[in-house]
Amino acid sequence: MQEGFELVAMGRALIHDPALVAKLAAGELTESGCIPCNRCVAEMERDGGVCCPRLSEQLAARAARRRRRRSGG
Ligand code: SF4
Numbered sequence: 590m591q592e593g594f595e596l597v598a599m600g601r602a603l604i605h606d607p608a609l610v611a612k613l614a615a616g617e618l619t620e621s622g623c624i625p626c627n628r629c630v631a632e633m634e635r636d637g638g639v640c641c642p643r644l645s646e647q648l649a650a651r652a653a654r655r656r657r658r659r660s661g662g
Contacts, residue, residue, distance in 0.1 A: 601625045605641040622647070 602609055602621035610617040628642045 600628060601627075601641075604629050604639055606646055 599609070599621075602623045602625075605621060605623035606612070606618075609618065609621055622644070623641070624643070626643060629639055632642060633639050
């Protein structure tokens with residue numbers, strides 16, 4: 590490890606969170622949230638580019654929790 594790396598592959602981790610490297614450098618995260626389930630691989634053939642369906646679901650669930658908290662439910 591001290592001799593360095595010629596290549597680091599982070600494809601799915603960066604699909605899950607394109608800001609991952611910046612967040613790791615800033616100490617905001619210590620690991621990727623990619624599990625890796627490969628659902629994004631199934632999305633690659635669709636128009637509009639690849640994305641992480643799991644991240645979209647996590648963001649929607651987080652927004653729903655915030656709405657419930659605000660409404661007192
Ligand atoms: S769909 Fe799964 S494998 Fe692909 S980026 Fe999201 S969590 Fe990772």
